[in-house]
Amino acid sequence: NFLLTQPHSVSESPRKTVTISCTRSSGVFVNNYVQWFQQRPGSVPVTIIFENDQRPSGVPDRFSGSIDSSSTSASLTISGLRSEDEADYFCHSYDYNHEGVFGGGTKLTVL
């Protein structure tokens, strides 16, 4: 199995852009999609990115997902930060046995 490592916390000012990384401890993301979930305090997680870079309907295009060229790291970028973006963000993928793996989560603070 592998681990997904995220920064514990990030902070940025409104209207700025922030990027949250999600790095695999081993292997590559090829053939194993990455998802990103947003969880506000006391709420159910919400999918904001699936299959590496796809946005569900209703998720603004301020949110974008990508995989780096080596396929060992994924990123979630949020542009035009708003106060309502303040939440925990979790990345998710699968290993070769199709077992799910979550990152530890990143707490985003909008200053």
Added chain:
Amino acid sequence: QVQLVQSGTEVKKPGASVRVSCKASGYTFSANYIHWVRQAPGQGLEWMGWIDPDSGNTNYARKFQVRVIMTRDTSITTAFMELSSLRSDDTAVYYCTRAGGDFYWGQGTLVTVSS
């Protein structure tokens, strides 16, 4: 619209078992795997396993393999997760989520394990 509606809050004693249900609607139940995920108080998300509603095949996280059973009843489009030999550190919110493309989440079921 896709909906996953879970059963209500449970309080269990250590050593007991709990069964959480997840009623799916708004899509073809057999077409998407159902995953179970839990979140202990103040902690992150933890993947427990999935069930293929079409075949009934399952894949459990190694941590839960001896204690979890995931089943489904296609006649009522409902998935079930049973966790046995409960301990205090099993206290968590348990979520079902529909995978495959956009992930849809149930509202969560709080399971409290306390003597």
